[in-house]
Amino acid sequence: MYGLPYRVRRLIAGPPLRLDGLELALDAQLLLRANELANLPPLSAGAPQQARAYLKENSKLVLGPRIEPVDTRDIRIPVDGDEIGARLYVPTGLPTGSPLLVYFHGGGFVVGDIESHDNTCRFLARHGRVRVLSVDYRLAPEHPFPVPVDDALAAFRFAHANSRELGANPNGIAVGGDSAGGNLATVVCQVTATEGGPKPVFQLLFYPATDATRSTRSKELFGKGLFLTQDDIDWFMGHYATREEDKRDPRYSPLLAEDLAGQPPAYLATAGFDPLRDEGETYADRLRAAGVPVVLSRQADLIHGYVNFLGIGNRFREALFEAAGALRAALEITVRESVAK
Template identity: 65%
Template sequence: MPLSPKSVMLTAQGVALRTLYRLPARIRRLLAGPPIRVDGQELALDAQLLLRAQQLAGMPSLFSGDAVRDRRVLEESSGLVAGQPIGPMHTRDLTIGSIPARLYTPAGLPAGSPLLVYFHGGGFVIGNIESHDTPCRFLAKYAKVRVLSVDYRLAPEHRFPHAVEDAVAAFKYAHANARELGADPSVIAVGGDSAGGNLAAVVALVTTREGGPKPAFQLLLYPTTAGDRPTRSKDLFAKGFFLTKTDIDCVSRQYPATEQDKLDPRYAPALAPDLSGLPPAYLATAGFDPLRDEGELYAALLREAGVPVVLSRHDDLIHGYANFLTIGTRFREAMYEAAGSLRTALEMRSKESV
């Protein structure tokens, strides 16, 4: 299918953007502008340069209330940060009932490896397997795991709890079919970014309360956990840092089917009355992210419930950093930490199960 003129233009802008990141730091600072400091934090130059480039490129907001338009914008804008696929990697598309999925297997990874069931971000409204191909490849390669990326149903066509039902079904499928997927059924983690981090947390909560099988680990990247609960970070970073409060409000009108849904722990896991017994977790937040405080609230609630948690605030980064791995170095550094945490946790679990 031929690329649209808009896609061609954005791809060219992406090439120009990666060229910018190869310039000396002094030149990049001049292009990005003076350092930005908020709440005792200084925004990383890599993040500030990306925001400046998006501003100059006239990038539209991700969420407008028109899901068809928003998905098209995401697809077209992917050229801005696209790069060469991370590999070597074998991929296989499959379906879980009617749910599309993709299995990533790093070259040379033996059978019986750990598996990560991954749920993409996008506010439950946008995003798919393709939009999150890069972070899935990255985690597969550097955590040395198989990754099953799940294309769950999106709102507003499929409102809450359809995404949750698909996510739980995908984890149960992975556990029941682990051998066919090349994985060890006792070492299956769940993970995701933003809305996907929410779904990963909810899968852990639902399966634990059902009595299992439950995930071996949770990889939660800047997750949304508290629904419409007001937080300081939502006010501090309401606009200008990629994800805006307007975007968050737009999602809160499209994902829930009723106002009552917002009180359901499967919608906002921070509202769960009991978090005890959940799997260990790595939870990362970004300092310049309106979702920062609710992610850190959830980490505190898990700790209070006796769940082992590693909380890592990347205080110089913005929401969405898992999708910016092909530009600069700072975004990759944050994801190397996530991959290392996942690999360590699952290898320790794997040795325990021998």
């Protein structure tokens, strides 16, 4: 479908969609139209196990061919007397002592895994020229809040303590993630800044979920028919929280933290047609007000989930290229400054 001439693609997608002064990218509109024609059910239509199986099967359609050359190695990370999985991605030929990104996948804390974000991590590793450690944190409802937070913290601390074995520079370890994974990355930064000890040097955040306690204009505008719906959000959050008061915990809703001073610099990307847009941008404003260097990049014509749509069209890859460039520049500067000191 994406290889058809522009006029045919536009005919299939329908008239340009304009909301809130923005126009949806044709690549994104075509994806939504394809989902509509296929009559695909929302993830929230069934049980978590069904949603996971559905995502595993259908994500293959949009991930694209495996990005190479990238070397991989599966790793086990100890957590609370147990273990979680992780995968290390190293662009072929990248020298030892390079920066490392600890990455947390999206999926509402309920779905998603290393495989669902395999190509996303390969892309960031290759084009960001960094090692990437993708973390297979435990999922709700089997492992509700705060288990994924504990896993994320354990993964970052593992990466720092074992940086030499991972071939990484201990002074160049960043965290990142998309959606729920972006939430976990922000929480890792907040907790490590408060507790002292090693903390990330940079945070790469894609449309992070930051506040489960209130509605926003973007949720009202984009909560239906644009990939991530308000029903999906409620379903995810209902599985992640075991008590309503959990949602007011800053480790669940990081926007509610009283003090954001001392956070590492951030690249925070939002999507214009995303229900989570406003809370992500408000979090960027809060970081700036606390004196944290922030690059806020609104991908005004895109939808939630765009980091996974690398196999269709061009617009999604363009957005991820920008993020990979920001990551590479930030980490190279950080590592050089640490060497100079």
